[in-house]
Amino acid sequence: MPRPSCPRCQRPESHCLCPLIPHLASRTRVLLLQHPSEVGHALNTARLAALGLENAELRVGERFDDLAGSLSDSRYRACLLFPGDDARPVAEVAGDDPRPLLLVVPDGTWRKARKLLYLNPELEALPRVTLPAGLTSRYRLRKAPMAGALSTIEAIAAALDILEAPNRFDELLRPFEVLIQGQIEAMGEETFRKNHGS
Template sequence: MRRSRCDRCLRPAGHCLCPLIPSLPNHTHLLVLQHPSEQKHALNTGRLLALGLQRAELLVTELLSDHPRWLALLQDPQWQTELLFPGPQVPVLTASSNATRPRRLVLLDGTWRKARKLLHLNPVLQSLPRASLPAGLHSRYRLRKVPQAGALSSIEAGVEALRLLEPQLPVEPLLLPFDALIEAQINAMGQDVYARNYPR
């Protein structure tokens, strides 16, 4: 028999994270563009990020051409829309001192390979101004072997972006369900197995 799941966080009903998920009043709108292969991942941090913010949406797709509404929104000149994605000469994300337009930040949720695929398949994403996070950040994601130093999970990237854009917003509560999820996974596998597979 399949275990019942929470319709909101998609966790098994007995391990629902919803009581830990905040509802933060952010001003910057976040679009979390999630690769379909990430949707049923046990550690679905893009979903947790979108659930914890009042101005955020999760879109699960490979092709934005299947979503005409979002194609139009991402090209709307009345919005300042940027893609958070690192690369050579990509400037570090900064707060706008004289913002005249509402701001939207697009995050790609998936492995590095899948995130690059999302960028490759969607010309509208390639046309957006890009921004990156500062160097030297460290992930608390103890259950994923990152491909490079400084790689963050989607929820951590969103938190760090909001720290820069909205320093008055208390973003730390966004990480409570993330930390609980990691602890539950480690407890389920056992400390010995965890230590062997994820050495510090």
């Protein structure tokens, strides 16, 4: 019989993260597009990000037929947080126009995120923005596929720190860090060190 879980954070009730999830305001709107394979993941950081930000929305799927309406909201400038040859630093893009950004963030493995772009041509058409080089992930349970690779929630917090400066979004990462620490404790320190280094 499955353990009862919290309907909001979807963690087991005994490990509910809701008391740690902040309620942060931002001018920047965040639209998270989550590949369905991520929904059941123990570390569903896109969900945590959406719950912690007032101006965020999480949609789950592979094809998003209603994207055009969201992307054409004239109050915002839509851009895609995803690397690419023509991607510009997010700090540079922030000063282009007084309107805040609509930051579209695909959530999934790199392969699944690329599939979301392929299946939704509106995403491919968006200007791309990237984070500064040299950021280090706190995601100690997963080997980064490339230098500077961050989890979804870390990438959003880093982007908002830049776009909304001097406001900081460290609080967004609190439930994420507790979640990771819980996973490490569950596997045991020795197993963690053996598999993931010190």
